[in-house]
Amino acid sequence: MQRMTRQRLLIMRIIEDAGRPLSTAEILALTKRRRAGLGIATVYRTVKALGEADWLQSVDMPGSQVRYEKSDKAHHHHFHCRKCDRVFEMHGCLGELHRLTPRGFSMERHEIIITGLCATCLDRRA
């Protein structure tokens, strides 16, 4: 992360504007929509570099591609819409997580993922 290039600025702007975690495919599609496409390898290398710089963090969704979001957010979890495959941020968390951890095991991180239909897909189905 030593030089600021057109590609990096574009990717950072796209992630900041998204309002939800984006996959590399989504990032690439959004660069094309802005008529400023770039190589998929650059997207992968950039999100990796931005992660190492602690500017973004990855969001692993089970059974789906990894998404990326800015790392300056408060602790939160994610909602995965099974219809449009988009991921949304959910505010808050649940206590009592240590209660689930098996005896003798140490908890370092936790993830709560809710799957279902987002508001848009619910509306469209009606």
Next chain:
Amino acid sequence: MQRMTRQRLLIMRIIEDAGRPLSTAEILALTKRRRAGLGIATVYRTVKALGEADWLQSVDMPGSQVRYEKSDKAHHHHFHCRKCDRVFEMHGCLGELHRLTPRGFSMERHEIIITGLCATCLDRRA
């Protein structure tokens, strides 16, 4: 799932004996340990067929391979050891999950994943 073959019996027995969700690679390794190796394609096809027959279900662990476990278990969640990469079952669940779901969204499933060190890896480190 029309014929019961040596390969299918073996895979079913391995999953039943495991006591924790297994990946296709783990299943294959366990068949080899029993000196009864088989093709990796057979493992994939068998877990798919067993899933369609509702005998097992897949456990998607973020950033790791899919694991498989018998589907006759009570509702539970999973612990992922970041050192040995094994996945363990955790009993119980947390209430209040609907509290996290965004307004206008519908929750269908949820997943709680705790990451850390399992008892074995904690002991070995000491």
Next chain:
DNA sequence: GTCGTTGCAAAGCGTTTGCAGCCTA
């Protein structure tokens, strides 16, 4: 004997990497 199942190898698909050329600092 039939045809569902297996094993191999090839094909897919998302992700990573090698390398020549580009462009930021």
Next chain:
DNA sequence: TAGGCTGCAAACGCTTTGCAACGAC
């Protein structure tokens, strides 16, 4: 102008699929 960054294409690792041979029923 140096060398970090990009884009292409090849390589990779995991998963799926085509096809001939096998074996459960």
